[in-house]
Amino acid sequence: MQDYFWAFLLLLISASGYSQAEVTTEELHDHIEFLTSKENQGRYPGGKINQVLVDYIASDFENSGLKPLSKNYLQKFKAELRVSDKTKKKPKVKTYNVVAVLEGNHPVLKNEYLVLGAHYDHLGHGGPSSKSDKLNTVHPGADDNASGTSALLEISERLAAHQSELKRSVIVIAFGAEEQGLLGSTYFVNNPPVFLEQIKLMINMDMVGRLN
Numbered sequence: 001m002q003d004y005f006w007a008f009l010l011l012l013i014s015a016s017g018y019s020q021a022e023v024t025t026e027e028l029h030d031h032i033e034f035l036t037s038k039e040n041q042g043r044y045p046g047g048k049i050n051q052v053l054v055d056y057i058a059s060d061f062e063n064s065g066l067k068p069l070s071k072n073y074l075q076k077f078k079a080e081l082r083v084s085d086k087t088k089k090k091p092k093v094k095t096y097n098v099v100a101v102l103e104g105n106h107p108v109l110k111n112e113y114l115v116l117g118a119h120y121d122h123l124g125h126g127g128p129s130s131k132s133d134k135l136n137t138v139h140p141g142a143d144d145n146a147s148g149t150s151a152l153l154e155i156s157e158r159l160a161a162h163q164s165e166l167k168r169s170v171i172v173i174a175f176g177a178e179e180q181g182l183l184g185s186t187y188f189v190n191n192p193p194v195f196l197e198q199i200k201l202m203i204n205m206d207m208v209g210r211l212n
């Protein structure tokens, strides 16, 4: 009886470990549901909601077994927000990129990096870049770019589960304030945590939900 119990427990542990490393429709859906929820108000940069979003992404990286590249997962920067009225001053807010790394295993090639990225911010309630004619409504941004962010989280999880097979190191990054003029990615390139020469490839996922 006891033997069966332990065998069953082992099976459960290995089964749950296995399913977590897979990219599943259910998990993608859960991420998108969270990112596009009413509470997250269209993922506008700055403030408390932004903090909730970056905590969600950083916790997910951590749970998947990715390590921070600096002292934590957050790369803080100031974002100047777009304004419709060009004569008005642009408000500045504090926002973040969320950055994590998986170290490669090859003694030489691990010093080379591949970067996989997606921006997590969206337009909030609309504003200058909105295509909607409705003013002041929550823009959930399911495709732009909850789709890319969810893909980033799921691919990161799967890569982490296969870390022992990686030759080169992989940096994964969720960019902030993209809709305000590519501010997060610009900040990352101007303040890179590794030498830019070490980065050999960057794959960006923006609006991967409709594949058009």
Ligand SMILES: [Zn+2]
Binding pocket: 119, 144, 145, 178, 206, 207
């Ligand atoms: Zn986008």
